Amino acid sequence: FFSLILNKYALLMNPLARSVEELLPDSISSTYWCFITIRTVLVISTVCAAFLIPFFGLVMALIGSLLSVLVAVILPALCFLKIVGKNATSTQVSMQLIFNFLFIVSFFRMYLSYENTKGINSI
Secondary structure, three states, X not given: OHHHHHHHHHHHHHHXXXXXXXHOOHHHHOOHHHHXXXXXXXXXXXXXXXXXXOOHHXXXXXXXXXXXXXXXXXXXXXXXXXXXXXXXXXXXXXXXXXHHHHHHHHHHXXXXXXHHHHHHHHO
């Protein structure tokens, strides 16, 4: 379980580190020390954010739930309708409306979860 969390963190941080490396000149970004320094700074900044921002885990869980619904439900349906265009049947369009409704309900549930977690600060 612990190795799964570490692998997931590394997979999420690698694109960010590579994009930072691309901003640097080739003479600097190609060195091993640049590779180590950028990733170390990213880990330290993540740890500092987790310690300094109250309930960082809850906030990230709420953001993750919203984005996972967006990526898993809404985007595939929108891409399908964009590809099909005006040839979409009424059943396909109604399914898209249902998916959009589910997304709005999920967003509303996330907002209510956020409102419930605000009470944790007063404890």
